[in-house]
């Protein structure tokens with residue numbers, strides 16, 4: 001099933017790229033495997049997937065241990081400072097940095113472990129109360145401050161758009177964060193590049209690609225519905 005789902009997602013990504021006049025190589029598909037068992041990750045791996053997204057540190061570490069070593073692990077979930085140390089040298093990209101305190105901890109742990117860590121700044125672009133992420137007003141300030149920290153590289157922005165029935169409703173937010181990204185890039189802050197825009201999930205990744213996403217995070221569309229029921 002995973003292989004068929006992947007083929008369908010791939011077809012839609014290509015179609016969205018075609019509509020937007022973009023090259024397929026500009027968009028990285030991250031397979032969000034949270035809550036899913038190893039055999040399903042292996043199916044995706046065998047179908048060629050090398051980018052996996054997880055939202056819990058412990059679960060990512062467990063999967064990191066048993067999956068092949070050429071995988072890029074993306075931390076996409078809210079991150080507590082006391083767990084940062086476990087990610088060092090293991091997370092390819094941390095998408096969910098939303099405070100200076102968290103950036104400082106990632107920097108300090110990176111120095112301690114002798115590694116460089118790539119991060120994205122998470123922006124709550126729709127200003128939803130239930131969501132993590134810095135406000136768009138505070139984003140530039142956060143980027144400017146975090147850019148001064150050692151062993152830390154800011155590569156772009158990430159957002160989780162609102163849950164909507166019609167993905168067109170999120171187009172405005174994708175456009176807004178893209179504009180914010182261009183705005184920040186124009187400030188030419190040292191140690192900051194805005195080449196990654198991580199946005200779009202199963203319900204809205206095609207619109208996100210049309211609006212400039214360079215990374216889309218697709219879970220349900222690849223692995224099926226998640227079961228959060230009691231085990």
Ligand SMILES: *Cc1c(COP(=O)(O)O)cnc(C)c1O
Nearest residue numbers: 032055076201202217218219220
């Ligand atoms: C779970 C999750 C996704 C994937 O969601 P789907 O709707 O299943 O594609 C993407 N991004 C983040 C941050 C997530 O937590």
